Amino acid sequence: MRIGVPKEIKNNENRVALTPDGARTLVQAGHEVVIQTDAGLGSGFANADYEQAGAMLVSAPESWQADLVLKVKEPLAEEYPRLQNQILFTYLHLAGVDPNLTQRLLEQHTTAIAYETVEDSAGRLPLLAPMSAIAGNMAVSVGNYFLSHTYKGRGVLLGRVLGESQGKVVILGDGVVGRYAAQRAAGIGAATCLMGRHPERASEIAQTLSPTIRYRLSAPDSIAEEVQTADLVVGAVLQRGGRAPIVVTEAMVRSLPPGAVIVDVSIDQGGCVATARPTSHADPIYYQYDVIHYCVTNMPGAYPRTATIMLTQATLPYVQRLAQEGLAALVADPAFAKGVNTFQGHLTCEPVAQALKCPEAYSPLASLLSVRSR
Missing domain, CATH: 3.40.50.720 (NAD(P)-binding Rossmann-like Domain)
Known part of the structure; x- marks a missing residue:
């Protein structure tokens, strides 16, 4: 799978979604990792660190041209045109940000997985x-x-x-x-x-x-x-x-x-x-x-260096599963699937639908995955 890591553009957001060690792990598993040039500088990771790990340095648009895009924060308005029918894995907080983001994710059929709603088998929030x-x-x-x-x-x-x-x-x-x-x-x-x-x-x-x-x-x-x-x-x-x-x-x-x-x-x-x-x-x-x-x-x-290292430690096992299994990873793990907020044009997080005052737009992910697998 091709995995893209854009540079964060939110005000003073110096974290990056993947450390060089994380990139190395994915490359060694046979995946292609592309990271925007200078994406890791704010966290103290040089471009050369990623190149030595086997990742490719690319431009901002190219970092979004991937099957799986890893970010830290939600896409901002200038990034909306880069959304497409891909998997986006990041902190989304759709109930608290511009509702236009939710609309664009739906229009572009983006499968948006929010770190903050992924659960583990005990019902905890391991990525938050x-x-x-x-x-x-x-x-x-x-x-x-x-x-x-x-x-x-x-x-x-x-x-x-x-x-x-x-x-x-x-x-x-x-x-x-x-x-x-x-x-x-x-x-x-x-x-x-x-x-x-x-x-x-x-x-x-x-x-x-x-x-x-x-x-x-x-x-x-x-x-x-x-x-x-x-x-x-x-x-x-x-x-x-x-x-x-x-x-x-x-x-x-x-x-x-x-x-x-x-x-x-x-x-x-x-x-x-x-x-x-x-x-x-x-x-x-x-x-x-x-x-x-x-x-x-x-x-x-x-505190981007500490935050980036801790974030990658938490997210990497989930990234590996998505990269290896694709959407099948969500079918196999209902707790992981709770992270999916939008899926191929459907709003699949009920609290987000309620917060945006459109409860009728909510569609259970399990039923959509069931239809897709037939």
């Missing part, structure tokens, strides 16, 4: 997890940074100073992002409240992360109570495939102390804070109601 872990760690670091008076923040330094805990962090969502954010906040010594919908997890979190983390059941009243005294609020709410629910209302944002910071990691899926809107690494924050909002849609892109 590495980037969630990085974003969770980052959330506390960037929140602490923008709390400085330099950025009109509260001037609170999160952490322990001469043995005394400084600052309060409230984290909404106890998935991978939330847990890593809570572990980082508690680790530096900030008062940490992790809010989730599974009270039975409280003891596990205390044992595996930190006994100082206070777990509280997430509900409108409890969220409102906690955020009004928070220095940093981290939005880490996930609805698989669908738009993130709004759990922090505009009134709650107004109640935050002036100079508090919100880091909405859920912004890829539309955001879980009512006042959140997408930002970029070039212009990461804005102010509303004297509260600093950080809503960068590709947070792990700030």
